[in-house]
Amino acid sequence: MELKANYRMSSSLKIGIDLGGTKTEIIVLDKSGQALLRRRVATPAEDYAAIFATIAELVQTAERDLGARASVGVGAPGAISAVFGGLKNSNTTCLNGRPLKQDLERLLAREIRLANDANCFALSEAVDGAGAGAEVVFGVILGTGVGGGIVAGGKIIEGANAIAGEWGHNRLPSADAAELPGPLCYCGRHGCVETWLSGPGLARDHVAHGGAVMTAQAVAAAALAGEPVA
Numbered sequence: 667m668e669l670k671a672n673y674r675m676s677s678s679l680k681i682g683i684d685l686g687g688t689k690t691e692i693i694v695l696d697k698s699g700q701a702l703l704r705r706r707v708a709t710p711a712e713d714y715a716a717i718f719a720t721i722a723e724l725v726q727t728a729e730r731d732l733g734a735r736a737s738v739g740v741g742a743p744g745a746i747s748a749v750f751g752g753l754k755n756s757n758t759t760c761l762n763g764r765p766l767k768q769d770l771e772r773l774l775a776r777e778i779r780l781a782n783d784a785n786c787f788a789l790s791e792a793v794d795g796a797g798a799g800a801e802v803v804f805g806v807i808l809g810t811g812v813g814g815g816i817v818a819g820g821k822i823i824e825g826a827n828a829i830a831g832e833w834g835h836n837r838l839p840s841a842d843a844a845e846l847p848g849p850l851c852y853c854g855r856h857g858c859v860e861t862w863l864s865g866p867g868l869a870r871d872h873v874a875h876g877g878a879v880m881t882a883q884a885v886a887a888a889a890l891a892g893e894p895v896a
């Protein structure tokens with residue numbers, strides 16, 4: 667309630683939404699970049715309407731709690747198609763073909779900035795993170811999918827198809843002959859980098875090598891504990 671008094675009249679708050687395949691997170695920053703609020707919920711990954719509703723509710727609840735309206739930016743898996751304005755190439759496949767930006771703009775009654783999550787990450791690292799001062803920065807996200815973004819001279823390179831820096835759907839170069847052609851990817855190809863290095867890919871590969879069915883986090887923890895299959 668203290669926050670409410672302080673920020674009631676403020677129009678300088680920034681909301682950032684990190685839409686992931688597993689979790690959706692909101693952060694609210696004040697004009698000095700200080701985090702005022704941060705919340706994380708599970709992503710209803712199979713259901714576009716539910717994802718849309720989750721983001722809208724996170725924004726509306728945060729604004730109610732802080733008593734102020736904010737600008738909203740969303741980092742999402744996938745790219746915005748220059749052809750139809752909707753999302754494409756998203757590993758959260760129910761988002762593909764959907765006009766998430768336009769739908770959110772209509773419901774929240776403001777401009778929404780939506781960009782590829784790996785591009786947001788790469789730019790953030792290039793500005794004041796691990797890549798600060800470097801001319802070219804390649805940022806990699808390993809999560810539900812395998813994403814990437816490339817920044818040159820402080821600017822994101824989008825590319826003609828808005829997929830510059832995306833390396834997840836190239837074939838894993840070092841797969842064993844016995845592992846080829848590799849698992850089928852949602853993109854239609856076999857053996858994409860994403861089918862090995864993502865969380866689900868790691869869990870699947872663990873089973874393929876005789877391990878138990880478990881999450882990628884559990885596989886990583888087992889590997890650290892010296893479990894040989896992991």
Ligand SMILES: [Zn+2]
Pocket residue numbers: 834835851852853854855858860
């Ligand atoms: Zn693929």
